[in-house]
Amino acid sequence: MVLRSTRVVTPEGERPAAVAVSGGTIAAVWAYDADVPEGARLVDLGDDALLPGLVDTHVHINDPGRTEWEGFASATRAAAAGGITTLVDMPLNSIPPTTTVENLAVKQDTARGKVHTDVGFWGGAVPGNVKDLQPLHDAGVFGFKCFLLHSGVDEFPQLSPEELADALTELSRFDGLLIVHAEDPQLIDGAPQRSGPHYADFLASRPRAAENAAIEGLITLAKRLNARVHVLHLSSSDALPLIAAAKREGVKLTVETCPHFLTLTAEEVPDGATEFKCCPPIREAANQDALWEGLADGTIDCIVSDHSPSTIELKVKETGDFAAAWGGISSLQLGLPAIWTEARRRGHSVADVARWMSQAPAALVGLSTKGAIAVGHDADFAVLAPDETFTVDPAELYHRNRITAYAGKTLHGVVRSTWLRGELIAENGVTNEPTGRLITRENA
Ligand SMILES: [Zn+2]
Numbered sequence: 191m192v193l194r195s196t197r198v199v200t201p202e203g204e205r206p207a208a209v210a211v212s213g214g215t216i217a218a219v220w221a222y223d224a225d226v227p228e229g230a231r232l233v234d235l236g237d238d239a240l241l242p243g244l245v246d247t248h249v250h251i252n253d254p255g256r257t258e259w260e261g262f263a264s265a266t267r268a269a270a271a272g273g274i275t276t277l278v279d280m281p282l283n284s285i286p287p288t289t290t291v292e293n294l295a296v297k298q299d300t301a302r303g304k305v306h307t308d309v310g311f312w313g314g315a316v317p318g319n320v321k322d323l324q325p326l327h328d329a330g331v332f333g334f335k336c337f338l339l340h341s342g343v344d345e346f347p348q349l350s351p352e353e354l355a356d357a358l359t360e361l362s363r364f365d366g367l368l369i370v371h372a373e374d375p376q377l378i379d380g381a382p383q384r385s386g387p388h389y390a391d392f393l394a395s396r397p398r399a400a401e402n403a404a405i406e407g408l409i410t411l412a413k414r415l416n417a418r419v420h421v422l423h424l425s426s427s428d429a430l431p432l433i434a435a436a437k438r439e440g441v442k443l444t445v446e447t448c449p450h451f452l453t454l455t456a457e458e459v460p461d462g463a464t465e466f467k468c469c470p471p472i473r474e475a476a477n478q479d480a481l482w483e484g485l486a487d488g489t490i491d492c493i494v495s496d497h498s499p500s501t502i503e504l505k506v507k508e509t510g511d512f513a514a515a516w517g518g519i520s521s522l523q524l525g526l527p528a529i530w531t532e533a534r535r536r537g538h539s540v541a542d543v544a545r546w547m548s549q550a551p552a553a554l555v556g557l558s559t560k561g562a563i564a565v566g567h568d569a570d571f572a573v574l575a576p577d578e579t580f581t582v583d584p585a586e587l588y589h590r591n592r593i594t595a596y597a598g599k600t601l602h603g604v605v606r607s608t609w610l611r612g613e614l615i616a617e618n619g620v621t622n623e624p625t626g627r628l629i630t631r632e633n634a
Pocket of ligand 1: 496
């Protein structure tokens with residue numbers, strides 16, 4: 191098979207090209223007008239952009255245990271329709287959480303045969319499971335998530351500062367990756383905790399200072415232990431200078447942010463609109479501008495969804511009370527158009543988007559055959575019509591509870607089709623039979 195487009199996004203940038211696929215792998219990248227070999231099927235994409243399939247390393251699937259929140263079939267179907275070909279599932283909100291090898295097996299058994307995209311797993315670092323970290327690493331999890339404050343679910347407790355240091359010391363023995371929800375518990379406790387429908391009150395309850403302090407502490411620890419730390423869902427742009435300085439010093443630090451921080455602003459959240467609640471929170475427009483600068487200069491490595499749904503009853507409160515609602519934004523199917531809409535407005539290219547949403551997250555989890563249109567890589571693609579627009583209708587989304595902060599927004603960029611190992615897994619929002627694989631860390 192040969193896919194031809196005037197806009198093929200390779201690691202060297204965008205150009206007209208023809209991509210030859212054989213046995214699920216990219217066999218060659220030819221000039222646009224190269225002769226198609228006899229017997230090969232030509233897929234002419236015209237001026238639609240051919241991107242590497244997106245790699246979303248931050249997805250809460252919640253299955254088993256809270257399957258009414260989300261499940262492997264529904265989440266990966268949404269992902270496939272949105273141009274994602276690989277995702278990595280977070281270790282919490284499912285029951286059991288992914289904190290032992292036995293629990294990992296339960297999750298893998300639940301997912302097997304149901305997934306429309308490739309799916310890998312993060313492990314969890316919780317109090318008392320230091321001895322489980324190496325076995326989980328050997329079993330193929332991509333790294334370990336921890337919290338520094340209450341996670342939102344009681345079966346996944348946070349680490350104390352001592353436990354955090356113990357876990358990271360253990361991970362540093364085998365160069366494991368710690369991924370951290372970085373908000374300082376004391377600064378959150380000390381912030382005004384006012385419940386009710388006013389977004390400003392919710393925002394004040396999760397101050398930037400809590401993120402900044404937690405990130406500063408992590409940098410100190412990562413430096414001392416020479417260990418790998420990844421900051422999840424960065425929202426506070428005030429932390430960017432700290433992060434940039436640590437990276438310059440050679441601290442093994444990576445950082446992600448999310449479509450909602452880059453495309454939605456505190457100023458536009460209506461009172462009572464709890465579908466916009468997440469932690470850390472969506473902040474002011476000026477903060478958003480600084481996050482985009484952080485992406486442009488490489489301080490922030492990647493953009494991932496943090497798709498974290500719940501039931502509609504938990505997410506939408508009659509009182510509109512932000513304090514009572516579940517925190518999490520559902521965006522799995524919309525991340526690419528949401529980011530592309532804002533990226534193009536700010537003068538960034540489709541190639542930039544592919545770097546942030548495919549290449550960099552693949553590198554974060556060490557997937558050497560994902561994240562690029564290059565010879566030897568898996569033939570995973572997202573085909574995007576960059577200049578077309580659509581209006582978000584929650585009824586057209588596949589995630590289980592069809593509520594989203596993006597409802598009614600008009601976005602640029604229609605995902606025409608998604609391909610996994612050379613097979614069409616979604617076309618114009620219609621998904622095919624699940625052909626995804628369960629994947630593990632390379633060399634596990
Ligand atoms: Zn999350």
